[in-house]
Amino acid sequence: MEVALREVRDADLRVFFAQMNEPEGVRMAAFTAEDPSDSADFHARWTRIRQNPEVVVRTVTDGRGEIVGHASVFGPPEEREVTYWIGRQYWGRGVASAALRELLRLAPERPVFARAAADNLGSIRVLEKCGFVVSGHDRGFANARGEEVDEVLFTLRR
Numbered sequence: 637m638e639v640a641l642r643e644v645r646d647a648d649l650r651v652f653f654a655q656m657n658e659p660e661g662v663r664m665a666a667f668t669a670e671d672p673s674d675s676a677d678f679h680a681r682w683t684r685i686r687q688n689p690e691v692v693v694r695t696v697t698d699g700r701g702e703i704v705g706h707a708s709v710f711g712p713p714e715e716r717e718v719t720y721w722i723g724r725q726y727w728g729r730g731v732a733s734a735a736l737r738e739l740l741r742l743a744p745e746r747p748v749f750a751r752a753a754a755d756n757l758g759s760i761r762v763l764e765k766c767g768f769v770v771s772g773h774d775r776g777f778a779n780a781r782g783e784e785v786d787e788v789l790f791t792l793r794r
């Protein structure tokens with residue numbers, strides 16, 4: 637599927653909110669907001685994200701301009717990290733891989749890091765397809781699971 641990245645618009649947030657409340661995605665991502673359905677918290681967080689000069693955040697669209705998700709790079713220069721979220725109905729069509737590839741072109745600094753719940757096989761595959769390699773393991777409390785889960789840490793060196 638063809639994808640494009642563009643600047644985030646106010647009207648996109650409604651779609652991101654719905655996507656980030658899809659139960660299957662929330663469970664998969666694991667490390668989510670404490671209560672993804674808290675709209676005030678969501679909007680406060682997105683206001684901070686969009687105002688933060690250290691964040692490169694883009695809306696991911698399909699070839700016709702439909703919003704399919706978002707992708708971002710955040711964090712201080714020595715700890716740049718990527719994250720992404722694609723709406724359930726678009727999964728399995730290469731969207732996340734294409735979006736991350738494009739994002740990495742927009743944000744060329746290296747190394748860049750990523751982390752995924754150890755059982756988030758989709759996200760792990762996306763990272764590997766984009767050249768990230770496993771650089772460590774961690775364990776942390778995952779709001780969406782209500783317990784600690786294993787995490788895999790990734791690094792993209794070039």
Ligand SMILES: CC(C)(COP(=O)(O)OP(=O)(O)OC[C@H]1O[C@@H](n2cnc3c(N)ncnc32)[C@H](O)[C@@H]1OP(=O)(O)O)[C@@H](O)C(=O)NCCC(=O)NCCS
Nearest residue numbers: 661665721722727728729730731732733752757758759761
């Ligand atoms: C993880 C996620 C981004 C994958 O998005 P996607 O657009 O479906 O990914 P792609 O289509 O680019 O898939 C890339 C690869 O992962 C594989 N894959 C995708 N979902 C998978 C799954 N649930 N289990 C195993 N493999 C999976 C695909 O088969 C593909 O591999 P291939 O090219 O070798 O066939 C998407 O499911 C999502 O947004 N989930 C919720 C949020 C989240 O987990 N974000 C990441 C937080 S670390």
